[in-house]
Amino acid sequence: MASEPASPPEPPAPEEGSPEPSPPAPGPHPSNPLGRVPILLYHRIGETEGRWQRTPEGLYADLEQMYEAGFRPIRLRDYLDGRIDLPPGYAPVILTFDDSTAGHLAWDEPGKPAAGSAAGVIQRFAAEHPGWEATAVFFINAGAFGGDSEAKAAWLVENGFEVENHTWSHADLAALDAAAAAREAGRMSAWIEAATGRAPVALALPYGRRPRDAAAVLAGSCEDHQFRHQALLEVGWGPARSPLDPEWDPLRLPRIQVADPGEVDASDLPYIWASWLERLLESGDLFAH
Numbered sequence: 647m648a649s650e651p652a653s654p655p656e657p658p659a660p661e662e663g664s665p666e667p668s669p670p671a672p673g674p675h676p677s678n679p680l681g682r683v684p685i686l687l688y689h690r691i692g693e694t695e696g697r698w699q700r701t702p703e704g705l706y707a708d709l710e711q712m713y714e715a716g717f718r719p720i721r722l723r724d725y726l727d728g729r730i731d732l733p734p735g736y737a738p739v740i741l742t743f744d745d746s747t748a749g750h751l752a753w754d755e756p757g758k759p760a761a762g763s764a765a766g767v768i769q770r771f772a773a774e775h776p777g778w779e780a781t782a783v784f785f786i787n788a789g790a791f792g793g794d795s796e797a798k799a800a801w802l803v804e805n806g807f808e809v810e811n812h813t814w815s816h817a818d819l820a821a822l823d824a825a826a827a828a829r830e831a832g833r834m835s836a837w838i839e840a841a842t843g844r845a846p847v848a849l850a851l852p853y854g855r856r857p858r859d860a861a862a863v864l865a866g867s868c869e870d871h872q873f874r875h876q877a878l879l880e881v882g883w884g885p886a887r888s889p890l891d892p893e894w895d896p897l898r899l900p901r902i903q904v905a906d907p908g909e910v911d912a913s914d915l916p917y918i919w920a921s922w923l924e925r926l927l928e929s930g931d932l933f934a935h
């Protein structure tokens with residue numbers, strides 16, 4: 647009777663205290679430097695699902711689905727600089743939250759985000775999922791986050807999030823003359839720089855409405871503050887291009903709204919994230935190294 651084959655040698659046990667991280671396994675997506683980069687748009691985070699509201703559980707489930715599908719978050723600033731530092735095979739995604747409502751960042755105690763707020767959900771998700779960094783972009787207005795605005799904006803930047811411009815009063819920029827549009831952009835930029843130590847580089851257009859003259863909100867001065875934005879973000883309706891794509895236009899960056907499909911009219915349904923995710927995975931038109 648043949649003897650049992652010798653079992654292969656056991657891999658050596660890791661040494662106590664040795665640095666553990668081995669390089670992450672490659673992700674599922676083939677290299678595609680001209681593939682699309684989805685920039686997701688959330689509005690309120692609250693207790694029920696709605697057309698403009700996601701629950702904390704819904705947000706967590708979205709992140710789980712992205713994680714499983716081989717997405718990893720990147721910072722908007724890196725994307726604008728053409729720097730997508732992800733391991734091979736992972737598709738970048740940029741999470742954005744507009745309107746700085748209280749559900750985006752509420753405190754349990756100062757400096758400790760409530761578990762049900764967007765920042766709290768993202769931090770918990772990142773802690774539970776290796777390779778997922780706690781980052782997202784908050785496009786804010788005056789009176790951000792329903793109180794303690796300066797401390798919250800500063801906390802976000804200190805903790806790896808980005809705070810960007812959504813105008814001072816959520817203004818319809820198409821309805822303003824150039825001087826008034828510049829004031830809306832400049833006053834909010836000055837506030838963000840004072841609160842966080844870092845001036846914004848991107849402006850999300852309220853209602854997706856473009857100013858008559860985009861130059862007015864791109865660069866200028868407001869009292870003694872110089873502002874400069876290198877990107878304008880829209881409110882719909884599809885994935886953005888790779889920064890390496892010759893047709894990439896940072897002054898017209900589309901986003902994809904996230905909502906429970908059950909809350910969305912049939913006419914909008916093809917344009918929300920659930921639908922785009924399916925199509926993008928099917929076509930494979932996603933950026934990856």
Ligand SMILES: [Zn+2]
Nearest residue numbers: 744745852853
């Ligand atoms: Zn808005």
